Amino acid sequence: MTDIISFDPRTGSAVETVASETTPEELERICSAAAEAAEPLQAMGRARRARLLRAMADGLEADREAIVATADRESALGEQRLNGELTRTCYQFRQFADAVEEGSFVEATIDHAGDTPMGPRPDLRRMLVPLGPVAVFGASNFPLAFSVPGGDTAAALAAGCPVVVKAHPAHPATSLRCFDVLVRAAADGGAPEGVLALVHGTRAGADLVRHPAIRAVGFTGSERGGRALFDIASSRPDPVPFYGELGSVNPLVVTPEAARRRGEEIARGVVGSFTLGAGQFCTKPGLVFLPADDAGRKLEELMIGEVTEVPPFVLLTEGIRDAYEAAGTEGLAAQGREASEGWGARARLIATDAADLTEDAVQECFGPVTTVVRYRDESDLRAALERVPASLTATLLSERDEADLRGRVGRALREKAGRLVYDAYPTGVAVTWAMHHGGPWPASTNALHTSVGATSLRRFLRPVAWQGAAPEDLPDELADTPENPLPRRVDGRLEV
Amino acid sequence: MTDIISFDPRTGSAVETVASETTPEELERICSAAAEAAEPLQAMGRARRARLLRAMADGLEADREAIVATADRESALGEQRLNGELTRTCYQFRQFADAVEEGSFVEATIDHAGDTPMGPRPDLRRMLVPLGPVAVFGASNFPLAFSVPGGDTAAALAAGCPVVVKAHPAHPATSLRCFDVLVRAAADGGAPEGVLALVHGTRAGADLVRHPAIRAVGFTGSERGGRALFDIASSRPDPVPFYGELGSVNPLVVTPEAARRRGEEIARGVVGSFTLGAGQFCTKPGLVFLPADDAGRKLEELMIGEVTEVPPFVLLTEGIRDAYEAAGTEGLAAQGREASEGWGARARLIATDAADLTEDAVQECFGPVTTVVRYRDESDLRAALERVPASLTATLLSERDEADLRGRVGRALREKAGRLVYDAYPTGVAVTWAMHHGGPWPASTNALHTSVGATSLRRFLRPVAWQGAAPEDLPDELADTPENPLPRRVDGRLEV
Numbered sequence: 007m008t009d010i011i012s013f014d015p016r017t018g019s020a021v022e023t024v025a026s027e028t029t030p031e032e033l034e035r036i037c038s039a040a041a042e043a044a045e046p047l048q049a050m051g052r053a054r055r056a057r058l059l060r061a062m063a064d065g066l067e068a069d070r071e072a073i074v075a076t077a078d079r080e081s082a083l084g085e086q087r088l089n090g091e092l093t094r095t096c097y098q099f100r101q102f103a104d105a106v107e108e109g110s111f112v113e114a115t116i117d118h119a120g121d122t123p124m125g126p127r128p129d130l131r132r133m134l135v136p137l138g139p140v141a142v143f144g145a146s147n148f149p150l151a152f153s154v155p156g157g158d159t160a161a162a163l164a165a166g167c168p169v170v171v172k173a174h175p176a177h178p179a180t181s182l183r184c185f186d187v188l189v190r191a192a193a194d195g196g197a198p199e200g201v202l203a204l205v206h207g208t209r210a211g212a213d214l215v216r217h218p219a220i221r222a223v224g225f226t227g228s229e230r231g232g233r234a235l236f237d238i239a240s241s242r243p244d245p246v247p248f249y250g251e252l253g254s255v256n257p258l259v260v261t262p263e264a265a266r267r268r269g270e271e272i273a274r275g276v277v278g279s280f281t282l283g284a285g286q287f288c289t290k291p292g293l294v295f296l297p298a299d300d301a302g303r304k305l306e307e308l309m310i311g312e313v314t315e316v317p318p319f320v321l322l323t324e325g326i327r328d329a330y331e332a333a334g335t336e337g338l339a340a341q342g343r344e345a346s347e348g349w350g351a352r353a354r355l356i357a358t359d360a361a362d363l364t365e366d367a368v369q370e371c372f373g374p375v376t377t378v379v380r381y382r383d384e385s386d387l388r389a390a391l392e393r394v395p396a397s398l399t400a401t402l403l404s405e406r407d408e409a410d411l412r413g414r415v416g417r418a419l420r421e422k423a424g425r426l427v428y429d430a431y432p433t434g435v436a437v438t439w440a441m442h443h444g445g446p447w448p449a450s451t452n453a454l455h456t457s458v459g460a461t462s463l464r465r466f467l468r469p470v471a472w473q474g475a476a477p478e479d480l481p482d483e484l485a486d487t488p489e490n491p492l493p494r495r496v497d498g499r500l501e502v
Numbered sequence: 503m504t505d506i507i508s509f510d511p512r513t514g515s516a517v518e519t520v521a522s523e524t525t526p527e528e529l530e531r532i533c534s535a536a537a538e539a540a541e542p543l544q545a546m547g548r549a550r551r552a553r554l555l556r557a558m559a560d561g562l563e564a565d566r567e568a569i570v571a572t573a574d575r576e577s578a579l580g581e582q583r584l585n586g587e588l589t590r591t592c593y594q595f596r597q598f599a600d601a602v603e604e605g606s607f608v609e610a611t612i613d614h615a616g617d618t619p620m621g622p623r624p625d626l627r628r629m630l631v632p633l634g635p636v637a638v639f640g641a642s643n644f645p646l647a648f649s650v651p652g653g654d655t656a657a658a659l660a661a662g663c664p665v666v667v668k669a670h671p672a673h674p675a676t677s678l679r680c681f682d683v684l685v686r687a688a689a690d691g692g693a694p695e696g697v698l699a700l701v702h703g704t705r706a707g708a709d710l711v712r713h714p715a716i717r718a719v720g721f722t723g724s725e726r727g728g729r730a731l732f733d734i735a736s737s738r739p740d741p742v743p744f745y746g747e748l749g750s751v752n753p754l755v756v757t758p759e760a761a762r763r764r765g766e767e768i769a770r771g772v773v774g775s776f777t778l779g780a781g782q783f784c785t786k787p788g789l790v791f792l793p794a795d796d797a798g799r800k801l802e803e804l805m806i807g808e809v810t811e812v813p814p815f816v817l818l819t820e821g822i823r824d825a826y827e828a829a830g831t832e833g834l835a836a837q838g839r840e841a842s843e844g845w846g847a848r849a850r851l852i853a854t855d856a857a858d859l860t861e862d863a864v865q866e867c868f869g870p871v872t873t874v875v876r877y878r879d880e881s882d883l884r885a886a887l888e889r890v891p892a893s894l895t896a897t898l899l900s901e902r903d904e905a906d907l908r909g910r911v912g913r914a915l916r917e918k919a920g921r922l923v924y925d926a927y928p929t930g931v932a933v934t935w936a937m938h939h940g941g942p943w944p945a946s947t948n949a950l951h952t953s954v955g956a957t958s959l960r961r962f963l964r965p966v967a968w969q970g971a972a973p974e975d976l977p978d979e980l981a982d983t984p985e986n987p988l989p990r991r992v993d994g995r996l997e998v
Binding site: 045090093094097104110113115116117122123124127128130131132135137221236237240241244245246247406409412413416417420423424425426427428429430434436437438439440441442444446447448451452453454455456461464465467468469470471472473474475476478479493495498499500501502 | 541586589590593600606609611612613618619620623624626627628631633717732733736737740741743902905908909912913916919920921922923924925926930932933934935936937938940942943944947948949950951952957960961963964965966967968969970971972974975989991994995996997998
């Protein structure tokens, strides 16, 4: 048995042993319990599931002080940021509760019996039902928003699926504390035992993805780790969907007029965005395209000035720090103030010409670094963008009167990104119905889905159609007069 | 270059050479053209795409006589059935046209800027956009409904994606004839060149799934062939979604009361269903659970009587005929009338006890055969159902006053199927909004999606969010006042 140890990134030293790696026998018990919990969780119905999600949010908030202190000690992200992260997570649980109550996510559809050119049609009713137990892999960089509590866990539970979380080794104590809060709320809310479980260790994680009881996987992390688990999920005898958010370089383009008219504002904005959370955001702008003209050069100078003043950061893990130190620094244009103890790192600005943009430079580098890419003209810019892999976001800073240019570059960026950001920075990810957090590979393993926002529920649901069923055999959502009304499509027409 | 030859199943002999296998160079040109066509096809907008789909339906109907004659000669399915199939396909093209015009499939969502507990939220607008070129693999058993014309092709074009079809070798002449009609309609409708292409040959099919331009794959066929292509799609450097409908045994359960009260009707109905289209329906009931009591035995006797009278069939291909002949006949209870020439086959009824239900018996066997499974009681039945793989459909024939039993068995069946059929037969698949044609593996490679009905569009679309975009940078669907109105979700509320 291997110990799971909690470290302090500010000192780089071990603080406590939190747990042991989950054994195969424990994993078997956990997955069986999750499978057993699936039917009773589904049977709770929408109203009780919504209450359960709200109780989980209440429980997290009631334990806020201790959760944030533990997360800060394990992540060095700072209490302000972590308080914001917890608020966001609770908001997301409550937004899912609203969506579950509203009910449109089940896509209830009724086609009454009738005639068609192919002959008589039977009564058909369709809705989405839970897929079954879901494995969730927490991320290092959002210990409270993409980890034990967070989007994937909340979405799967809202969909009616039991969840087994693989704790991220960067914050095992935070994981355990949050898990205890959520399990208590689940028990108080009458959820079946086994509805939520926590496992530790790399082997347990891989075995979890392989386990027959698991029907889908949510993952946020590196392209390498995500690909390995995706391959396991896809090579099962019965492959299961793997929703991974892997890597993203998030190109940001500054047009010539934007550089000319508001260089100072942009320099401050870009540096603030790429160093937010020590550059450990999946939406960090990692490539900043500037015009290779006077205004662009001035903007680059301003960025260099800003970066030089940036205080040192503490990175999340020794591995992230080591990878950051080992990353290429060719074209280094500026560095932030020197780091001293723990897993510290200095901000970095790299600069290159669009024509020289190499494969390496277009890989995501986790940490407070970005690459300025100077483009000579639109065709130079667009040729370079062709070499950029797909991303979660693409940002365009332009002036209102550059509509033609913006249209052309915007269309090119849209092929490569899940979210187009105009005149703002991509780092913030609002939790709303219209948010999309995903994109073509490698941003997501499956471009069809989002991991943030109300529609992320869709990942954990599958359709079932009932043909010719008697009223007593139909779920309430498909009754002619449902007890809990919801938006539906009846005989082809949406009814709200 | 290998010839692609059209055979006549009624004689088993070659009739004509239709084409050559697609070469790697031809495939490269085809995929490049499909990639080039993606943006102009999308730019056609919903109204023109709807017109295009209707023109394709019109074109198919105008050539009905020749298409049906060719398909009958290549498939031996009979002109009546093939006329019905073509009607169904045209209906599906037109239903997609209606869905494209109605517009709810793009899931347009607008969240205006506002305040949240996490601070101000930007203006966010989200809709689904086409994924890009789609590869479609036609099936042998529906030359007009799941082949060059058919659900996958219509859904991908409706979604705005160019399509490259891999022709099924069982009906190359039908494929080519339909392809010519569709290409002419596309050209007349102003669709970009490259919007639809046809390739031949196994190697070309595998290379197509590997090709970087292809963004998704639709497949209907065998579990072995589907798994091989799924593995190619999943092991690409950039994996793409593979929507395969593979194998399905479609359990059908007759309750004791149903057997007692209407055995004759059920015997006729079941035999009619499992021999429809020579038993070459993916929804064929392959396991028929009967009570092991007097009524059940009587029903089995009636089925034996029915089967004995069934005239011989002609199967679609030599391979299907050979596999049918090689399939196990242990427990053979009855055979239909003897077959003589061509790829003929006799109907078969196999019978076994639930306790003896073996792995082999629960594999799909293509052709006019089903297995009667006698169950002693409910627990015997449910234990046997546990061993049945997931299916497209599960059918329950019961009496209205058996609600408790039906509820319990229905819940067990729901875990294993995409469509629950009550007191009818599963072979028919209506084209409606509420249809679901899919299910957990191996019924589908991805349980989230359907390959029939309006929601099958969803497979070929991905979300994009626009943040802070000016009116001129938004698609019409996301404008404050769209020119072509559509159902949308605005600030969290559905508006129709």
